[in-house]
Amino acid sequence: QVQLQESGPGLVKPSGTLSLTCAVSGGSISNSNWWSWVRQPPGKGLEWIGEIFHSGSTHYKTSLKSRVTISLDKSKNQFSLKLRSVTAADTAVYYCAINRGNNAFDIWGQGTMVTVSS
Amino acid sequence: QSVLTQPPSVSAAPGQKVTISCSGSSSNIGNNYVSWYQQLPGTAPKLLIYENNKRPSGIPDRFSGSKSGTSATLGITGLQTGDEADYYCETWDSSLSVGVFGGGTKLTVL
Numbered sequence: 001q002v003q004l005q006e007s008g009p010g011l012v013k014p015s016g017t018l019s020l021t022c023a024v025s026g027g028s029i030s031n032s033n034w035w036s037w038v039r040q041p042p043g044k045g046l047e048w049i050g051e052i053f054h055s056g057s058t059h060y061k062t063s064l065k066s067r068v069t070i071s072l073d074k075s076k077n078q079f080s081l082k083l084r085s086v087t088a089a090d091t092a093v094y095y096c097a098i099n100r101g102n103n104a105f106d107i108w109g110q111g112t113m114v115t116v117s118s
Numbered sequence: 119q120s121v122l123t124q125p126p127s128v129s130a131a132p133g134q135k136v137t138i139s140c141s142g143s144s145s146n147i148g149n150n151y152v153s154w155y156q157q158l159p160g161t162a163p164k165l166l167i168y169e170n171n172k173r174p175s176g177i178p179d180r181f182s183g184s185k186s187g188t189s190a191t192l193g194i195t196g197l198q199t200g201d202e203a204d205y206y207c208e209t210w211d212s213s214l215s216v217g218v219f220g221g222g223t224k225l226t227v228l
Contacts (some may be wrong), residue, residue, distance in 0.1 A: 029224040033147055036203050036217070038163075038219075043121065045204075045206065045219060045220070045221045045222040046155075046163065046222065047219065048155075048208075048216060048217035048218060048219055051217070058216075059215050059216060060216070062214055067147065089133075093209060095162055095163070102168045102169060102172075103150075103151040103168060103169050103210070104151070104153035104165055104167075104168035104169070104208070105153070105163070105165060105170065106157070106174060107166045108162040108163055108164070109162065110162055111162050118164070
């Protein structure tokens with residue numbers, strides 16, 4: 001049973017970098033999956049951020065492309081999200097999720113709240 | 119403003135049926151699979167429907183999905199109070215090469 005667990009700072013200063021990690025257990029990060037990040041601002045809907053394939057190919061939300069990087073760490077069986085130059089608009093619950101080839105996010109982490117504030 | 123359009127809210131009585139629509143375009147729903155998620159308050163989303171109309175193991179057949187042209191629909195029969203949640207559609211947009219979610223629909227079981 002594959003499980004995901006997000007971790008990272010809950011508070012980031014404006015103009016700083018948001019860095020989150022998603023630890024994968026019960027499965028290998030090298031499997032042919034799309035490893036994804038989704039966020040949800042308080043009281044709002046889900047927003048797709050981006051994804052990375054096991055080969056390293058990436059897709060990013062157009063409006064975030066200049067600020068975001070998703071990467072794999074096969075040695076630690078985890079993947080990461082970095083979002084630079086954050087503002088209060090980046091305050092959200094951040095989820096990691098997997099698309100295991102069924103064109104859907106079938107496994108989700110529990111989510112981690114990140115607040116951008118000085 | 120979401121690329122996929124969902125009604126903000128729907129409601130129905132226990133035991134009744136409800137449908138939630140998701141409208142897009144030829145670059146997203148029209149040429150890609152649609153998935154549906156249920157998000158109970160304070161929890162992570164849960165996959166209900168994938169590839170337009172397939173249910174993952176453990177999802178009751180009260181939940182169904184369909185797609186026609188550039189629109190998709192989630193149906194829920196035999197409504198229960200435990201079905202009160204936010205529901206989201208999702209698909210791939212081939213023109214933008216990005217994933218897109220609908221704005222979400224809040225289901226109230228009266």
